[in-house]
Amino acid sequence: MKELATAFSPVLPAFLALIAILVGRPVMAEELIVALSSEEVKITSNFTGTGIAVFGAIERDAATISRGSFYDVVVVLKGPPETVVTRRKDRLLGIWLNSAARTYPDMPSFYAVNSSRPVAEVATAPVLKRFQLGFDNLAFETTEHEEAITPEDISFRDAFVRLKQQAGLFRQEHYGVTFPGTNVFQTTLQIPANVPVGRYEVAVYLFRDSAFLASDSAEIRISKTGFEQFTFDLAHGYGFLYGAICVVLAIFTGWLAGVIFRKD
Amino acid sequence: MQIYLPIAELPVNMFLIFGMGAAVGFLSGLFGVGGGFLLTPLLIFSGISPAVAVASTTAQVVASSSSAALTYWRRRMIDLKLAGVLVVAGVIGSSIGVGIFSMLRRFGQLDLVISILYVTFLGLVGGLMLTESIRAIINTRRGRPAPLRRPGQHNWAHGLPFKMRFKRSKLYVSVIPIIAIGVGIGILGSLLGIGGGFILVPALIYLLRVPTSIVIGTSLVQMTGTMAVATVLQSGANHSVDGVLALILMVGGVIGAQFGARAGALVRGDQLRAMLALLVLAVGIRFLVNLVITPAELYSLTTLAGDAR
Structure with a gap:
C-alpha cells in the first residue's frame, strides 16, 4: 500500500490539479x-x-x-x-x-x-x-x-x-x-x-x-451640479474671492433688513 | 423643506436653520452681541462639521452686526474713531487666530482648545457680569442711585502712554489697551467663530470706561469689520464658509436682530446684562460638563485627505 502511494506520488499533484480543473469548469x-x-x-x-x-x-x-x-x-x-x-x-x-x-x-x-x-x-x-x-x-x-x-x-x-x-x-x-x-x-x-x-x-x-x-x-x-458645483468650485478654487462675495452678501442683507424695518 | 448645502455637503431643514438664525439674531439685537457663541454650538449640534459651522457663523455675524450697527448709527450711538482702532487691531488678531486654528486642527486638539476657551471666557465674563449686574439691580431696588461716572476716575489702563482722544466716548486714553483688546478679540473670534461682543462690551465698559450708551454700537462696528475680514481669511485658508447656510442664517438673523434691538430698548440695562450673563454662564457650563463627564463615544474620526470631490 505504501509502495503504491510512493509510486503515485509524482502523479498525485497532477491528479489533484485535474480535479480542480474539472470542478472549476462550471466556474468559467x-x-x-x-x-x-x-x-x-x-x-x-x-x-x-x-x-x-x-x-x-x-x-x-x-x-x-x-x-x-x-x-x-x-x-x-x-x-x-x-x-x-x-x-x-x-x-x-x-x-x-x-x-x-x-x-x-x-x-x-x-x-x-x-x-x-x-x-x-x-x-x-x-x-x-x-x-x-x-x-x-x-x-x-x-x-x-x-x-x-x-x-x-x-x-x-x-x-x-x-x-x-x-x-x-x-x-x-x-x-x-x-x-x-x-x-x-x-x-x-x-x-x-x-x-x-x-x-x-x-x-x-x-x-x-x-x-x-x-x-x-x-x-x-x-x-x-449647477449652482452646487459652481459654489463648491468657487469656494475651493478662489477662496478669497468667494469669501469677499459672502461678506458683500452679508452686509447687503444687513443693510436691506435695516431699510425694510426702518420705523423712524 | 430640505435644502442641500454645497460646502457642508449635507441637506438641512431650511426652516430649522432659519429659526435658529432668527432666535440667535433676536438675542444678538437685544444684547448687542454677535450671537456666534450660541450659533456655532447649535450648528455643530445639528450635524454640521465644526469647521463649516465656525466659518459660516462668521459670515452670519457680519450680517447681523452690520444690521444692528445701522440702527445704532441712526441713533448716533457709535464712536467711529474708537471702532476704527479696534477693527485694525481685530484684523491683526483674526489673522493670528486663523493660523492657530489650522495648527490645532492638525494636532487634533482643536475641539479641546475650543471647549477650554469657551469654559474659561464664558465662565469668567458671565460670572463678572452677573455679580456686577445683580449689585446694580439691588442698588436700584434700595433706591440708591447708581454710582456716577466721575471724570477723574481712572484705573491702570489710563496711565499708559500713546494717549489718544476719543471725543464721542469722552475719553483720553492710551491706545495700548485698546489694541490689546482688539487683537485678543480677533484671535478668540476666529478660533471660536464668535464676534466676541460678550467679551468686548464688558472690556470696554470696565477697562476703558467707555460710556454704556456708546459701547454697544461701537462694538457692533468692530465686530462687522473684524468678522468680515475673518470670513475672507477662513474662506481663503480653510474653504469652509458655506454661502447657502450663511445666507439662511443671515436672513433669519437680521430679522430677529431688528426685533431684538427694539425689545432691548424696553428693558433696563442692568437687567439686560444680568440676562446676558446667565445665558453666557449657561453655555460655559454646558461646555464644562462636556469636558468633565465621561463621553458616550470616546472615539472620533477626522478625514485628513481624500479623493472625494
Whole structure:
C-alpha cells in the first residue's frame, strides 16, 4: 500500500490539479450580467439621498452542470478613498481629551455591502478577506507598525466602523439581494444625503456553495451640479474671492433688513 | 423643506436653520452681541462639521452686526474713531487666530482648545457680569442711585502712554489697551467663530470706561469689520464658509436682530446684562460638563485627505 502511494506520488499533484480543473469548469461557464438603474447621481439643492437599483442575471451555457444549491450574490458599493484619523479620548486631570490615535490611509469614504445572505455564510473567511467583503474584512493599512495587531488596534478598527455606520456611510444589508427568478437577482443600494462626491465602484460577486464563481464591476459618478458645483468650485478654487462675495452678501442683507424695518 | 448645502455637503431643514438664525439674531439685537457663541454650538449640534459651522457663523455675524450697527448709527450711538482702532487691531488678531486654528486642527486638539476657551471666557465674563449686574439691580431696588461716572476716575489702563482722544466716548486714553483688546478679540473670534461682543462690551465698559450708551454700537462696528475680514481669511485658508447656510442664517438673523434691538430698548440695562450673563454662564457650563463627564463615544474620526470631490 505504501509502495503504491510512493509510486503515485509524482502523479498525485497532477491528479489533484485535474480535479480542480474539472470542478472549476462550471466556474468559467457562469457569467454575470449586471445593469444599474443609473450611472450618475446628481446632487441638486433638494437632494435628500437616493437609491441605485442593481439588476443582474446569471448566464449559464449548456455545459454548466445544473445543481440543486442556490446562488449567492454580494453587491458592494465603494466610495473614493480617503485618509482618516481615528482618535480616542482619555481622561487627564479630570478632563477628557484626544490622546491615542490611528491613521488609516486609503479607506473607502463610503462602503455598502448588500448580500443575499449574511456574508459570513456566503463564502469562507479567506475569500471574504481577499475581496474585502463585509466590515470585518476591510483591509486596514495603518501608517503605524503593523507587525502585531494588539487588542487596542482592534478597538480602534471597531470604533472606525461603528462611527462610519452611525454616519450612514458604512451600510450592510444581510438579505438585501433578492432573487425574483432562479438566475435573476436585484438589490437597491441606498445613497444617503451626506454621501461624499466622486467616483464609486459597484462590484458584484457570485458564489455558490462557498465557491467564488464570477464577478463584475461598474462605475458610478456622484457629483454636484449647477449652482452646487459652481459654489463648491468657487469656494475651493478662489477662496478669497468667494469669501469677499459672502461678506458683500452679508452686509447687503444687513443693510436691506435695516431699510425694510426702518420705523423712524 | 430640505435644502442641500454645497460646502457642508449635507441637506438641512431650511426652516430649522432659519429659526435658529432668527432666535440667535433676536438675542444678538437685544444684547448687542454677535450671537456666534450660541450659533456655532447649535450648528455643530445639528450635524454640521465644526469647521463649516465656525466659518459660516462668521459670515452670519457680519450680517447681523452690520444690521444692528445701522440702527445704532441712526441713533448716533457709535464712536467711529474708537471702532476704527479696534477693527485694525481685530484684523491683526483674526489673522493670528486663523493660523492657530489650522495648527490645532492638525494636532487634533482643536475641539479641546475650543471647549477650554469657551469654559474659561464664558465662565469668567458671565460670572463678572452677573455679580456686577445683580449689585446694580439691588442698588436700584434700595433706591440708591447708581454710582456716577466721575471724570477723574481712572484705573491702570489710563496711565499708559500713546494717549489718544476719543471725543464721542469722552475719553483720553492710551491706545495700548485698546489694541490689546482688539487683537485678543480677533484671535478668540476666529478660533471660536464668535464676534466676541460678550467679551468686548464688558472690556470696554470696565477697562476703558467707555460710556454704556456708546459701547454697544461701537462694538457692533468692530465686530462687522473684524468678522468680515475673518470670513475672507477662513474662506481663503480653510474653504469652509458655506454661502447657502450663511445666507439662511443671515436672513433669519437680521430679522430677529431688528426685533431684538427694539425689545432691548424696553428693558433696563442692568437687567439686560444680568440676562446676558446667565445665558453666557449657561453655555460655559454646558461646555464644562462636556469636558468633565465621561463621553458616550470616546472615539472620533477626522478625514485628513481624500479623493472625494
